[in-house]
Amino acid sequence: AQKVTQAQTEISVVEKEDVTLDCVYETRDTTYYLFWYKQPPSGELVFLIRRNSFDEQNEISGRYSWNFQKSTSSFNFTITASQVVDSAVYFCALRSAGGTSYGKLTFGQGTILTVHP
Amino acid sequence: DADVTQTPRNRITKTGKRIMLECSQTKGHDRMYWYRQDPGLGLRLIYYSFDVKDINKGEISDGYSVSRQAQAKFSLSLESAIPNQTALYFCATSDSYRAQYFGPGTRLLVL
Numbered sequence: 001a002q003k004v005t006q007a008q009t010e011i012s013v014v015e016k017e018d019v020t021l022d023c024v025y026e027t028r029d030t031t032y033y034l035f036w037y038k039q040p041p042s043g044e045l046v047f048l049i050r051r052n053s054f055d056e057q058n059e060i061s062g063r064y065s066w067n068f069q070k071s072t073s074s075f076n077f078t079i080t081a082s083q084v085v086d087s088a089v090y091f092c093a094l095r096s097a098g099g100t101s102y103g104k105l106t107f108g109q110g111t112i113l114t115v116h117p
Numbered sequence: 118d119a120d121v122t123q124t125p126r127n128r129i130t131k132t133g134k135r136i137m138l139e140c141s142q143t144k145g146h147d148r149m150y151w152y153r154q155d156p157g158l159g160l161r162l163i164y165y166s167f168d169v170k171d172i173n174k175g176e177i178s179d180g181y182s183v184s185r186q187a188q189a190k191f192s193l194s195l196e197s198a199i200p201n202q203t204a205l206y207f208c209a210t211s212d213s214y215r216a217q218y219f220g221p222g223t224r225l226l227v228l
Contacts, residue, residue, distance in 0.1 A: 009157075035216055045160075045207060045219035091159060104175070105150075105209075105217055107159035 002027045004094050006108035013082055014116050021077040021111045023092030029053075031097040034068065034075045035105070039089040051075060053097075082115045089113070120144045121220035123208050129226045130198050138193045138223050140208030149191040150217060151175075151183060154205040163206075166191055198227045 003026040013019045025034065036048040049059065051068050059066045063080045079086055092108040121142045130136050140149065147168050152160040152175075162175030164183040172185055180202060184192045195202055203226050209217040 004159075037219075043205065043224075044221045045209075047216045047218060050216045093160075104162055104165060105160075107152075107161075109157060109159045 002029075002094050002096065002106040004092050004106050004108035006090075006092055006111050008111045009109070010112040010114070012114045012116065015084060016081050017115075018078060018080050019082050019113065019115075021079075021090050021092075021113065023075045023077065023108060025073050025075065025092070025094045027094060027096065029096045033095045033097065035093040035095070036066065036075075036077050037091045037093065039091065039110070041088070045091070048077075079113075082113075084115050084117055087113060087115045121208060121210055121218055123206075123220040123223050125223060126221065127224045129228065131228050132199055134198050136195050136198055136225075138206055138208075138225070140191045140193070140220055142189050142191075142208075142210045142220075144210050144212070144218065145188075146210035146212040146218075147188065148211045148217075149185065150209040150211070151181075151191065151193045152207045152209065153177065153202075154207060154222075160207065163193065195225075195227075198225075200227045203227045 005024045032053045034051045038046045038048055056068050065078045067076045089110045089112050091110045093105045095105050124139045150165045151163040154160045161177050163177055163181050164175050166172045166185045169185050182194045206223045208220040211217040
C-alpha cells in the first residue's frame with residue numbers, strides 16, 4: 001500500500017523567512033511519481049511539480065525548490081523568502097506507474113502554511 | 118476558459134436526497150477522477166475512470182456512484198445523501214504520466 005505523510009500540520013512564518021515543508025512517502029513500486037500541489041484560500045488545487053522516481057536531481061523554480069531523496073523516501077519543498085501570497089495548504093502526493101495503483105494519486109494530509117507580513 | 122469545470126460550485130441538500138455533481142473537461146484527457154477533501158484527511162479517491170468503458174472504485178466509494186457519459190464528462194452521484202458526506206469534492210483529469218489537473222471544487226453541505 002502507498003502512503004504519504006506530511007508531519008507538519010501547520011507552519012507559521014514571517015514574510016521573507018525561508019520555510020521547508022516535509023514529505024515522506026512509502027511505496028513498494030520501483031517506478032513512481034511525486035507531486036506537490038498548492039491549495040490557496042480560494043480552494044482550487046494548483047499543480048506545482050512532478051518528479052519521477054528515477055530522477056533525483058533537485059529542482060528550483062524561482063523561489064521554490066524541491067529536494068528528492070530516495071534513500072530517505074522524502075520529497076521536501078522549500079520556499080525561499082516567503083511572501084504572504086504563499087499562504088495556502090500544500091499537499092504532497094504519490095502516484096505509481098503500474099500495477100493496480102496505476103494512475104491513482106495518494107495524498108498526504110496537507111500542511112497549512114501561514115505567512116505573516 | 119477553465120480546462121476542468123465543476124457544477125454546481127456550492128450545494129446544500131437534505132439527508133436522503135439524491136444529488137449529482139458534474140464535471141467537464143476540455144483537455145482531451147482519457148483519465149478522470151473524483152476525490153473528496155475533508156479537513157485533516159487530505160484528498161481521498163472516490164472513483165476513477167480510464168476511459169468511457171472503464172470505471173473503478175477508489176478507496177471510499179460506498180454511498181457514491183458515477184457515470185462517464187463521454188470522454189469529457191464524468192458525474193458523481195450521491196444516491197441518498199447523509200451528513201458525513203459533507204465535504205469539498207474535486208474532479209481531476211490526467212493524460213498518461215502527466216500530473217492530474219483539478220477542477221475548482223464543489224462544496225457540498227448535507228443537512
